[in-house]
Amino acid sequence: MNFEAVKSIYLFEMARMKRTLLQSVISPVLSTSLYFIVFGAAIGSRIETVEGIEYGAFIVPGLMMLTLLQNSISNASFGIYFPKFVGTIYEVLSAPISFLEIVLGYVGAAATKSLILGLIILATAHLFVPIEIRHPVWMLFFLVMTAVTFSLFGFIIGIWADNFEKLQLIPLLIITPLVFLGGAFYSIDMLPEFWQKVTLANPVLYLISGFRWSFYETADVSIEISIAMILAFLALCLTIVWWIFKTGYRLKT
Amino acid sequence: MTNALSIKNLSKTYDTGLTALDAVDLDIRRGEILALLGPNGAGKTTLISIVCGLVKPSTGTVTVEGNDIVQNFRQARQLIGLVPQELHTETFETVWATVSYSRGLFGKKPAPALVEQILRDLSLYDKKDSQIMALSGGMKRRVMIAKALAHEPRILFLDEPTAGVDVELRKDMWRLVKRLRDTGVTIILTTHYIEEAEEIADRVGVINKGRLLLVEDKAELMRKLGQKQLTLELQQPLEALPGDLSGYALELADGGERITYHYDTQAKRTGIASLLSALAGAGITVKDLDTEQRSLEDIFVSLVVEENQ
Numbered sequence: 001m002n003f004e005a006v007k008s009i010y011l012f013e014m015a016r017m018k019r020t021l022l023q024s025v026i027s028p029v030l031s032t033s034l035y036f037i038v039f040g041a042a043i044g045s046r047i048e049t050v051e052g053i054e055y056g057a058f059i060v061p062g063l064m065m066l067t068l069l070q071n072s073i074s075n076a077s078f079g080i081y082f083p084k085f086v087g088t089i090y091e092v093l094s095a096p097i098s099f100l101e102i103v104l105g106y107v108g109a110a111a112t113k114s115l116i117l118g119l120i121i122l123a124t125a126h127l128f129v130p131i132e133i134r135h136p137v138w139m140l141f142f143l144v145m146t147a148v149t150f151s152l153f154g155f156i157i158g159i160w161a162d163n164f165e166k167l168q169l170i171p172l173l174i175i176t177p178l179v180f181l182g183g184a185f186y187s188i189d190m191l192p193e194f195w196q197k198v199t200l201a202n203p204v205l206y207l208i209s210g211f212r213w214s215f216y217e218t219a220d221v222s223i224e225i226s227i228a229m230i231l232a233f234l235a236l237c238l239t240i241v242w243w244i245f246k247t248g249y250r251l252k253t
Numbered sequence: 254m255t256n257a258l259s260i261k262n263l264s265k266t267y268d269t270g271l272t273a274l275d276a277v278d279l280d281i282r283r284g285e286i287l288a289l290l291g292p293n294g295a296g297k298t299t300l301i302s303i304v305c306g307l308v309k310p311s312t313g314t315v316t317v318e319g320n321d322i323v324q325n326f327r328q329a330r331q332l333i334g335l336v337p338q339e340l341h342t343e344t345f346e347t348v349w350a351t352v353s354y355s356r357g358l359f360g361k362k363p364a365p366a367l368v369e370q371i372l373r374d375l376s377l378y379d380k381k382d383s384q385i386m387a388l389s390g391g392m393k394r395r396v397m398i399a400k401a402l403a404h405e406p407r408i409l410f411l412d413e414p415t416a417g418v419d420v421e422l423r424k425d426m427w428r429l430v431k432r433l434r435d436t437g438v439t440i441i442l443t444t445h446y447i448e449e450a451e452e453i454a455d456r457v458g459v460i461n462k463g464r465l466l467l468v469e470d471k472a473e474l475m476r477k478l479g480q481k482q483l484t485l486e487l488q489q490p491l492e493a494l495p496g497d498l499s500g501y502a503l504e505l506a507d508g509g510e511r512i513t514y515h516y517d518t519q520a521k522r523t524g525i526a527s528l529l530s531a532l533a534g535a536g537i538t539v540k541d542l543d544t545e546q547r548s549l550e551d552i553f554v555s556l557v558v559e560e561n562q
Contacts, residue, residue, distance in 0.1 A: 002327070008357025012350075019345065087341030091400065094305040095358040096330040253267060253308050 005097040009105025010112075013079055017113050024113065025120060028067045032121050035063055036128040039185060050187050051218040056129035061212040062184025063125065068118045068143070069150050069179060069204070073171045076110035076154030081167055084158070084250075093252070099245030103155065110151035111144070118143050132215065138223075139214035145230045146207055152237035159250050178204040188220045203229060255319040257283040257408050257439040258304065263313030265299050265463075273299040275463040277313070281408075281441060286434050287468075288450035289443045290553055291460035297443035298338060300460070301410050305335045317408065331359060334406030338413040338443075340393045342385045348372065349381040352399045359404030371399050374429070391422045398429070409433060411442040415449060427453050447550040459553060461560045474552065482545045483514040483525060488538035495535045501528050 017024060040056030047055040083089040092102060125131060133139050161167040182204035188196050199205055200221070210226025213219035219226070243249070258281040265274040273296045281287050289297050302308035304315050306326060315322045317329040343351050352368050372378040375395040380388060385396060394414070401409060411430070415423040430440055430453055444450055450457050451471070458468040467474075490509035501524065504513045512532075516523045532539060 002360040004360045004362060005358050008354055011357075012354050015350065016345075083343075086344065087337075087339055088343055090305075090307055090335070090337055090341060091355060091358060093307050094330060094333070094335050096327040096360055097358065248309060 002097045002101055005095060006101045006105045006108070009092070009102065010109045013106060013109030014112065016079070017075070017109070024071075025117070028071065028117055028121060029124050032063055032067065032124050033128075035059070036125065040128055050190075051216075053216050053218065054129060057131055058187075058212075058216075059185050060122070060125045060129065060131055061215050062179070062182075062208050064118050064121050064143075065146065065204070065208050065211055066176075066179045066184055067121050068114050068146050069175050069207075070171055071117050072110060072114040072147050072150035073154035073157065073175060075113050076107055076151040077158035077161065077167055077171075078154075079106050079110055080155055080158035081161055089251070099241075102245075103152070103241055107148065107151045107155050110154060111147040114147040114151065115143060118147065134217050135214040139211070142207065142211040142214055142226075142230065145234060146211070149230060149234040149237055152234070152241060156237065156240050156244065159244055162250070175204075178202055179208070183208050183220055187218075203233060206230070254283060255316075256280045257285075257318060258441070259316045260300075260304070261314050263300070263303060263315065264311045265296075265303060265308065266311045273463050274303070274310075277460075277463070277465045279458065279465060279468060281439060283318075283407075283439055284434065284437050285455040286430060286440045286442070286453055287456045287458060288454035288471075289441065289458045289460055290445065290447065290450050291443070292445060292557060295460045296463040297460055298412055299463075301335070301412050301441070301443065305333055305410065306330060327360075331404070332407045334401035334404065334409045336397050336401045336409070336411045336414060338416065340390065340397065342393050342396060344384070344386045346385055347382050348377055348385060348388075348396055348399070351385060351396065352403050355400040356403035361404045367405070368399075368403060371402050374432075375399050376425075391418055394418060394422070398426075402433075406438070408439045408441070411440065413443055413445070415444070415446065423449075447553055451550075459556050461557045464560070466556050466560060480515050481518050483516060483528075484543045484545070485512045485514070485532070485539050486510065486541040486543075487512065488540045491537065495537075497535060498528075498531055501531070503528075 036056060039059055044055035044059075049055065050058045080089075083092065122131070157167065157170050161169075181199065182202045183199065188199050188205065191199065206221055206226045206229035209220040210223055210230065213223050213226070244251070258279070260277055260279040260281075263274055263277045263279075264272070266272045275296075277296075277300065289300070291297050299308060303310045304317070304322060306322060315329075317332050320329040320332070322329045343354075346354070349368065349372075352372065353363060353365075356364065356368065369378065369381075372381055375398060377392065377395050377399060380392060385393060388396065398411075398414070414430075415426055418426065427449070430442070434440055442449070442454075454471050456468060457471050457474055459466045484506075487510055491505060491512075492509055494503055494505055494512070501514060505511070506513055514525075514528060516525065529539070
């Protein structure tokens, strides 16, 4: 294992993030605050409680997931797409490092940044609503697994994309709708029965549900299924990444 | 002693059907400077890209100081530094950060003193804290070289190192290459500037359409293929060459004002003396004469033209 190389990629990526610290932190903190003002204070004050939880507090796990998914994907996809775009990828591909080490460096850095952001969102939310975390270990488990899995997913998008439009396409057209329709702002019990069934096909539902369970012990689906889903999605992403490197897809001619 | 690089039967056919390399065999000795000459699209960059792990070969093997580039890729790549043709740089990074990063990428522990030395050698040290985007093209080229040298490679690939570079920097580059060779680094450079190969290479390989046409010691190549041309300027223009000169391969040029004669400097008899007396015998008076050594360029052009025909 070439630890020095993994460390170099990781620190290089973290340094890149440090340069854009302001926009990476301010933007999610601002949008989270807006969500709280709109949904929590303005509209939320008209909603009694959802499954016994104050509405403002109820949406915290969903908001964290929204930020986590969006940032994991955009950080990781941009992290690998940019060297491809400017051509500096040649150096990584010609270095004495395995594909596993490349992934560890890039995905590790992207996941770290998302984790930090997730925790900042939690702290911001704490300013607006009282939050309790009944299962902190599981909360961290979901946080870390989601950050890692979706950073892997972002990495795949970054490899696949051959223009900036494709890079934006999946986060914009797929992830954001899935989070909004996956119960970030409501419990699926509030939906008509037909739409409840449809929502079960949304993978993000299982993440939000499991994550919310770690806070309030209320969930749309059982916690075991949530854990199984995140593990399955991780396995899927790992398989695709393994295939990409085995075949040199979009990296080697 | 094993060769620095040993390439056996290397071929590459791209998905588009283009054969960029066709059964290339090449051994590169340790510590030499080998110039690969070839026109654009000859396969030079593909050859380098395969050795460095950027392109997968269709057939063939490559070993770097005895390490197979696939099975022992870590050992093999550790030994290699690559300066690609295009200026690929991390636009927003500082010179210092990008060079240090390259070292880490190759698994070497940080060595600020070494990085400083490399930057000083390349006249980059006073720019160490500058963002790369603020540098001129020539400076960026130096940064690329510094990155390639950061992990102390034993073999350095320079892909068209002086393309689009001003004369001053080109000379700097040549000095650097020679200095590196003196420290035992093997250097393979591709170029289509023949003067570059002539100036610094120990051996010259000529590649065209994916085939390696020859690899020779530069001096040997110049000697072997090095013909001279004798140009005779005549007092009176000739309409045609007299029949009794037909034994010599002469050409009449400039409307009959000049006669050119090619001869081999290594031959036992160059034929110059007898030609001159034959001319005198035919009543042709010579006003002036001039000889010209065939340059590597002429050799190269004749090889490539021959291949293309």
